[in-house]
Amino acid sequence: MKIMWQRTGAALAAWGACQTAYAEYAYNLQEPASPIASQVFHLHNMIMLVCLGIFVVVFGAMFYSLIKHRKSVGHQAAHFHENTTVEVIWTVIPFVILMGMAYPAAKVVIAMKDTSNPDMTIKITGYQWKWGYDYLNEGVSFYSTLATPRTQIENAATKGEHYLLEVDEPMVVPVGKRVRLLITANDVLHAWWVPALGAKQDAIPGFIRDSWFEADKIGTYRGQCVELCGKDHGFMPIVVNVVSEADYKAWVEKKKGAAASAAADNGKTFDQAELVARGEKVYAANCAACHQANGMGLPGTFPAISGSKVATGPIDAHIEVVLNGRPGTAMAAFGKQLSDADIAAVVTYQRNAWANKMGDAAQPAQVAALRGGAEAAAPAAQ
Amino acid sequence: MSLAQTDKYYLPQPSIWPIVGSVALLFMAVGGTMLMREIDHGGWVLLAGMAILFYMMFGWFREVIRDSEAGRYNKQVDSSFRWSMSWFIFSEVMFFAAFFGALFYTRVLSVPWLGSGDTMQQLWPHFQAAWPTAGPGLSGEESHFTPMHAWGIPAINTLLLLSSGVTVTWAHWGLKKGARGQLILGLALTVALGLVFLGLQAYEYHHAYTEMGLTLGAGVYGATFFMLTGFHGFHVLVGTTMLIVMLGRSIAGHFTADHHFAFEAVSWYWHFVDVVWVLLFVLVYWLI
Amino acid sequence: MSDVAHAHGHDEHGHHAHPTGLMRWLTTTNHKDIGTLYLIFALVMLFAAGSMALLIRAELFKPGLQLLHPDFFNQLTTMHGLIMIFGVIMPAFSGFANWQVPLMLGAPDMAFPRMNNWAFWLLPVAGILLMGSFLLPGGAVAGGWTMYPPLYIQGGISYDLTILAVHIMGLSSIMGSINIITTILNMRAPGMTLMKMPLFCWTWLITAYLLIATMPVLAGAVTMLLTDRNFGTHFFNAAGGGDPVMFQHIFWFFAHPEVYILILPAFGIVSQVIPTFARKPLFGYASMVYATASIAILSFIVWAHHMFTVGMPAAAQLFFMFSTMLIAVPTGVKVFNWVATMWRGSMTFETPMLFAIAFVCLFTIGGFSGLVLAIAPVDIQLHDTYYVVAHFHYVLVSGALFSIFAGIYYWLPKWTGHMYDETLGKWHFWLSVIGMNIVFFPMHFLGLAGMPRRIPDYALQFTEFNQIATVGAFIFGFSQLIFLAVVLKTVKGGAKATSKVWEGAEGLEWTVPSPAPYHTFETAPVVK
Numbered sequence A: 001m002k003i004m005w006q007r008t009g010a011a012l013a014a015w016g017a018c019q020t021a022y023a024e025y026a027y028n029l030q031e032p033a034s035p036i037a038s039q040v041f042h043l044h045n046m047i048m049l050v051c052l053g054i055f056v057v058v059f060g061a062m063f064y065s066l067i068k069h070r071k072s073v074g075h076q077a078a079h080f081h082e083n084t085t086v087e088v089i090w091t092v093i094p095f096v097i098l099m100g101m102a103y104p105a106a107k108v109v110i111a112m113k114d115t116s117n118p119d120m121t122i123k124i125t126g127y128q129w130k131w132g133y134d135y136l137n138e139g140v141s142f143y144s145t146l147a148t149p150r151t152q153i154e155n156a157a158t159k160g161e162h163y164l165l166e167v168d169e170p171m172v173v174p175v176g177k178r179v180r181l182l183i184t185a186n187d188v189l190h191a192w193w194v195p196a197l198g199a200k201q202d203a204i205p206g207f208i209r210d211s212w213f214e215a216d217k218i219g220t221y222r223g224q225c226v227e228l229c230g231k232d233h234g235f236m237p238i239v240v241n242v243v244s245e246a247d248y249k250a251w252v253e254k255k256k257g258a259a260a261s262a263a264a265d266n267g268k269t270f271d272q273a274e275l276v277a278r279g280e281k282v283y284a285a286n287c288a289a290c291h292q293a294n295g296m297g298l299p300g301t302f303p304a305i306s307g308s309k310v311a312t313g314p315i316d317a318h319i320e321v322v323l324n325g326r327p328g329t330a331m332a333a334f335g336k337q338l339s340d341a342d343i344a345a346v347v348t349y350q351r352n353a354w355a356n357k358m359g360d361a362a363q364p365a366q367v368a369a370l371r372g373g374a375e376a377a378a379p380a381a382q
Numbered sequence B: 001m002s003l004a005q006t007d008k009y010y011l012p013q014p015s016i017w018p019i020v021g022s023v024a025l026l027f028m029a030v031g032g033t034m035l036m037r038e039i040d041h042g043g044w045v046l047l048a049g050m051a052i053l054f055y056m057m058f059g060w061f062r063e064v065i066r067d068s069e070a071g072r073y074n075k076q077v078d079s080s081f082r083w084s085m086s087w088f089i090f091s092e093v094m095f096f097a098a099f100f101g102a103l104f105y106t107r108v109l110s111v112p113w114l115g116s117g118d119t120m121q122q123l124w125p126h127f128q129a130a131w132p133t134a135g136p137g138l139s140g141e142e143s144h145f146t147p148m149h150a151w152g153i154p155a156i157n158t159l160l161l162l163s164s165g166v167t168v169t170w171a172h173w174g175l176k177k178g179a180r181g182q183l184i185l186g187l188a189l190t191v192a193l194g195l196v197f198l199g200l201q202a203y204e205y206h207h208a209y210t211e212m213g214l215t216l217g218a219g220v221y222g223a224t225f226f227m228l229t230g231f232h233g234f235h236v237l238v239g240t241t242m243l244i245v246m247l248g249r250s251i252a253g254h255f256t257a258d259h260h261f262a263f264e265a266v267s268w269y270w271h272f273v274d275v276v277w278v279l280l281f282v283l284v285y286w287l288i
Numbered sequence C: 001m002s003d004v005a006h007a008h009g010h011d012e013h014g015h016h017a018h019p020t021g022l023m024r025w026l027t028t029t030n031h032k033d034i035g036t037l038y039l040i041f042a043l044v045m046l047f048a049a050g051s052m053a054l055l056i057r058a059e060l061f062k063p064g065l066q067l068l069h070p071d072f073f074n075q076l077t078t079m080h081g082l083i084m085i086f087g088v089i090m091p092a093f094s095g096f097a098n099w100q101v102p103l104m105l106g107a108p109d110m111a112f113p114r115m116n117n118w119a120f121w122l123l124p125v126a127g128i129l130l131m132g133s134f135l136l137p138g139g140a141v142a143g144g145w146t147m148y149p150p151l152y153i154q155g156g157i158s159y160d161l162t163i164l165a166v167h168i169m170g171l172s173s174i175m176g177s178i179n180i181i182t183t184i185l186n187m188r189a190p191g192m193t194l195m196k197m198p199l200f201c202w203t204w205l206i207t208a209y210l211l212i213a214t215m216p217v218l219a220g221a222v223t224m225l226l227t228d229r230n231f232g233t234h235f236f237n238a239a240g241g242g243d244p245v246m247f248q249h250i251f252w253f254f255a256h257p258e259v260y261i262l263i264l265p266a267f268g269i270v271s272q273v274i275p276t277f278a279r280k281p282l283f284g285y286a287s288m289v290y291a292t293a294s295i296a297i298l299s300f301i302v303w304a305h306h307m308f309t310v311g312m313p314a315a316a317q318l319f320f321m322f323s324t325m326l327i328a329v330p331t332g333v334k335v336f337n338w339v340a341t342m343w344r345g346s347m348t349f350e351t352p353m354l355f356a357i358a359f360v361c362l363f364t365i366g367g368f369s370g371l372v373l374a375i376a377p378v379d380i381q382l383h384d385t386y387y388v389v390a391h392f393h394y395v396l397v398s399g400a401l402f403s404i405f406a407g408i409y410y411w412l413p414k415w416t417g418h419m420y421d422e423t424l425g426k427w428h429f430w431l432s433v434i435g436m437n438i439v440f441f442p443m444h445f446l447g448l449a450g451m452p453r454r455i456p457d458y459a460l461q462f463t464e465f466n467q468i469a470t471v472g473a474f475i476f477g478f479s480q481l482i483f484l485a486v487v488l489k490t491v492k493g494g495a496k497a498t499s500k501v502w503e504g505a506e507g508l509e510w511t512v513p514s515p516a517p518y519h520t521f522e523t524a525p526v527v528k
C-alpha cells in the first residue's frame, strides 16, 4: 500500500516536473536533497492523494445530487433528516483514515527532531538583514548578505538567473555529513530555511534552537528567511554550497587566512581617505538598508545620518551608538558584527559624507578603547 | 428561561451614552499614545477622554438606576443581568489567565531553557536559572532586586480581603431579611477593608521601588509581579468604587429584599477579585 | 422546523419621538438598525482592505520592485490582514446576528440594546486608529497581523495605536458576545427549546462563547506588548528572562479559536440556506450541534500548530499535530450533513444556494490544505510560504466571505422588502468563484516551490503563478463592484418580496412581513 502511494506520488511529481518550461517551475515540493526532505516529500504526496480521494468521493456524491435531484428535472424532495448508522460511519471512517496518516507522520517528526551525533556544528545567527555563520569546530566565522545588485531590484538592469537567491559568502558544508545547526537571532525573529535540505528553524533572539541536515548530493541549494523581520525580510537569502570533503578542507584553510589578515587591520592606523573609502563599502553593506545610500534615512522610521546631531557631534558618542546600538529600536549593536577597523571606517565615512563635513577620522584603537569602556559601564539593556 | 407571553421585556429608548463612551475611548487612546510617544499635550487629551468617560458612566448608570427604581426591570430582565454578569466575570478570568499563563511559562519553561543546554553555553554562559530572576542579560539597576516576601503585608492583605468577602455576604443577608442597618454597616466595613488593602498595596509598591530595587523593569519577575498585582489592584479599586455606589444607594433607600441585582453583581465581582488574590498570594508571593 | 401558533409583527409604535438623521443611527437601540450599521461598516472595510490586497497583488505581478516601497508593502499586508479579520468578517457576522437572532428566536430585541449600540460604535473608533496611522510619520504597522515581538517592539507610534485599537475591538466583541449569549439563553419565545433553535443561533452561541474566552487573552497579550514597548517590562526579551515565543503561545491561544470564530457563523448561515433551497430539512441537526461544540472545544488545544518551526520538543509537536488532525472529524460530519441535506432534495439554484454550494466545496479544499499543514513535518516545509496563504484564503474567502454573500442574498429581501436582481447576482457569483480560484489556487504551487509569504519581491521561478494570481485578484476584486450594485439596487427598489420570500424557507423570521417592521415580536409568539 505504502509503496503504491509512493509510486503514484512520484509519478505525479514526475508529471509536475514535465510541465516545467523552465528548470524549476513545478507543482510539488522542490526536489529533495536530504533524507528528511525526501521523507517529507513522500509524506506530503501520500496525504495529498488521500485528500484527493476523499474529495472525489464526497463531491462526486454532491455533484451527482446537484444534477439528479433538482426541481427543474421534477425531482420531489424526500423527507428524511437523520440516520444514526450513517452518521456513526462517517465519524469513524475519517478517524481511522487520520490514524493512518498520523503514524507515518509521527515517525518523520521523531527523525527530524533527533539532532544527536552530528559530524559538525554550525551556529547561525539572523540579523536585520543578513546571516552570520560560526563554524564551531573549525573556528571560521563570516556574514552572508544578498549579492543581487540594487539595479536589478529596481528594474534598471536585467535580472540574473539567481535573482534574490544569491549571496556574497555562501555557507559551505561537506557532502554526506550530519550537520547540526544552532540557530539564533540578534535582533528580531528570522527563520533559516533551505527547502531542498528539509531544514527550517525559527531564529529567536536570546535562545538557541537546533536543527540538522545531511546533504545527499554535491550542489548549490538556495533558500530564504521565512519569518517577517522588517523592511528587507524579502532580501536575506541563504545559499548552501555542498562540496566534497577535500574541497571543504581547502575552503576552511582559505577562510582562516582571510580572518588573520582582517585581524591585523585592527592594529593599524589609517589616513582619512582610506577610512572613507573603506567606510563607504561597510556602510553600503550594513547601514544603507535603513539609513539609505543618500544618508537621508526614511522619515519616521530610520533617522537621517546626513545632518544628524550624532554624526556631527563628539566622535566618541558616535562610535558608541554604532558599537552598542539603541536598545529597543531597530538600531542594533554593531560591536559584535564589525571589526574595530570597520567601525572606525564607517564612522569616519558617516562624518564626512553628504552634508556632514566634519573632516575628522576615527581610528581602530579608539574603537577598541571604547569597547573596553562600554563593557564596564554598559547602559541598562531595556 | 424563555419569554413569558404576557410580560413585556423592557426596551430602552435611544441613548446618547454609548456614542459618548466611544468618543471618550477615542480621546483616551489618542491621548495615551501621545503621552507614551512623548508628544506634547498628550496628558491633556487623555484627561479629557477620562472626563468624558466619567460623564458617560455617570449618565448611563443614572439612567439604569432610574429604570430599575421605576420597576421597569421584570424577572426576565433580571435574569438577563445575571447571565451577562456571569459571562463578564468569565471574560475577566480569561484576562487574568493570560498573565498567569505568562508567569507559568517563564517560570517553568523559558527561564530554565535560558539556563541550560546550548542556549546557556552559547549565549548566556554565566546564567543560573532560578526563580525569582531578572534574567541573564540585564545590567545595572534592573538586575539587582529583592523579591517580595509573602509573610508581611501580602499576608495581612490576604486576611483583609478574605474578611471583606465575609462582610459583604453579611450585608447581603441583611438586605435579604430587610435589616437595612446591617446592610449599611456591612457595606461600610467592606469598603473600609478594600481601602485599607489599597493603601497597604500602595505602600508595598513604594517600598519595592525605593528600597528593594523591585521595578517593572526588574526582569520577568518584576514584570509578572507588577502586572499581576497591578491589574488585581486596579480591580480592587473598581470594586471598591462600585461598593461605594452601592453604599450610597443603600443609604438612599434603594433595593428591596427580592430586587437588588446591582448589589449582587457587585458582590460577585468582589468575590472574584478575592479569588484572584488568593491565587496571586500563593503563586506570586508564596511559592518563590 | 417549528410551527408558529401566533406571529405578530404590527407596528404600534411611537412611544416617544425617535431622533432622526444622523442622531438616529448614533443613538439607536434597535437591533435591526444596529445590524444594518455593522453590515455597512463591514462592506466599507471590505473595499478598503480589498484595495490593499489589490495593491499587494499589483506589486507582485512582476519580480522587482515596481510600485511600493518594501516597508509600505509590509504595512499593506499587515493592515489587509487585520482589517479583513477584525473589520470585515467579524462585524459582518455580528450584523447577521443582530438582525437574525431576535427574529429567529421570536424575541423583541437583543437583551441589552444600549450595550449593543456601544459594541458597534466602538468599531469605527478602532477603525480610525488603525487607518489613521497610514497618515502618521513611519506609516501604519508593518509587523504582520500576528504582531510578533521583537519586531513589534521596534516600531513607532502606529504600533501603539494598533495595540489600543485591538483593545477597543476586543471590548466591542466581548460586549457584543455577552449580548448575543444572553439573548439566546434568556429571550427565546415560549416553546423555542435550545434544540429547536435554528442552527445559525447555535453556531453564534458557541462563537460568542469562544469570543468571550479568547478576546481577553488577546487583550492580555497586547497589553504585555504595550508595556514591553513603553514601560520597560521584559516579557518578550530573553535578556530579562522573558521569551519572544511566549507571545506566540498567548497570541495563538487566542487566534486559533479566532479562526473558528470566523467560520462557525458561516457554517450557521450555510445550514440555513441549503435546507431552504433543497426543500428538505437539515440532515443531522443534533450532530451538527455536537460537531460545532466539539470544534469549539478542540480549538483550545491546537494552537501551537502555527508554531511548529519555533523548535518545540518532539512530544509537543506530536500532541499538537494529533489534536489538530482531530478537528477534521467534526468538520467532516458537517460537510457530510450538508451533502446529505441536498441528497434527494428538490433543488433550485438561486444565488444564495450557489454561494452555499461553492462554500461547501471550496471550504473543503481549504480544510484539506489545513490538514496537510497539520502534519508537522510537512508544515515545517510549508510554514510561512504561500501554501499557508492559499490555505487561509480558501477558508476565509471562499469560506467566511462566500457565506456572507450567501446570507446577504438570502435575507436581503426580508430586510429591504425587495427582491435582488437575480441575473446580476448570478454574474457576481460566477465571476467570484472563477476569480477566487484563479487568485488562490496557484498559491499552493508557489508555496510548495518555496515562495515565502510577506515578501514584496521574489525569485524568477515564481513569476508565472504570481502573474496568474494577480490577474485573478483583479477579476475577483472588480466583481465585488457588482455585489455593491446589487445591494444598492435592492435597497432602492425592486420586486416586492413576500413575507416567506423563499418557497422552502422555514422559521420565525419568515412569519413577519418583508421588510421586517421596526419592532417585531413585541408579544412573544408561541412555538410548538
Ligand code: HEA
Pocket: A051, A054, A058, A093, A094, A095, A097, A098, C146, C259, C260, C262, C263, C305, C306, C324, C325, C327, C328, C329, C331, C332, C333, C335, C363, C364, C365, C366, C367, C368, C369, C370, C371, C373, C374, C375, C379, C382, C383, C384, C388, C391, C392, C395, C396, C399, C400
Ligand atoms: C476560517 C478560518 C480557518 C479555518 C476554518 C481553518 C481550518 C483549519 N486550519 Fe487553518 N489557518 C487559518 C484559518 C483557518 N483555518 C489562518 C488565517 C491561518 C494563518 C494564520 C497566519 O499565520 O497568518 C491558518 C493556518 C493554519 C496552520 C498553520 C500553518 C503555518 O503557518 O505553518 C495550520 C496547521 O496545522 C492550519 C490547520 C488547519 C486545520 C487542520 C483546519 C481544520 O479545521 C480543517 C478541517 C476541515 C477539513 C479537513 C475538510 C472537511 C472534512 C472532511 C470532508 C472529512 C474527511 C477528511 C479527512 C479524513 C481528511 N491552519
Ligand code: HEA
Pocket: C046, C047, C048, C049, C050, C051, C053, C054, C056, C057, C077, C078, C080, C081, C082, C084, C085, C088, C089, C143, C144, C145, C146, C389, C393, C396, C397, C400, C401, C439, C453, C454, C455, C473, C476, C477, C478, C479, C480, C481
Ligand atoms: C477574511 C479575510 C481575508 C480576505 C477576504 C482576503 C482577501 C484577499 N486577500 Fe488576503 N489575507 C488575509 C485575510 C484575507 N484576505 C490575512 C489574514 C492575511 C495575512 C496577513 C499577514 O501576513 O499578516 C492575508 C494576506 C494576503 C496576501 C499575502 C501577502 C503577503 O504575505 O505578503 C495576499 C497576496 O496575494 C492576499 C491577497 C488577497 C486578495 C487578492 C484578496 C481578495 O479576495 C480581495 C478582493 C478585493 C476586493 C473585495 C476589493 C474590491 C476593490 C475594488 C474593486 C476597488 C474599488 C475601490 C473602491 C471602491 C474603494 N492576502
Ligand code: CUA
Pocket: A126, A127, A129, A189, A190, A191, A225, A226, A227, A228, A229, A230, A232, A233, A234, A236
Ligand atoms: Cu530575516 Cu525575514
Ligand SMILES: [Cu+2]
Pocket: C255, C256, C259, C302, C303, C305, C306
Ligand atoms: Cu490554527
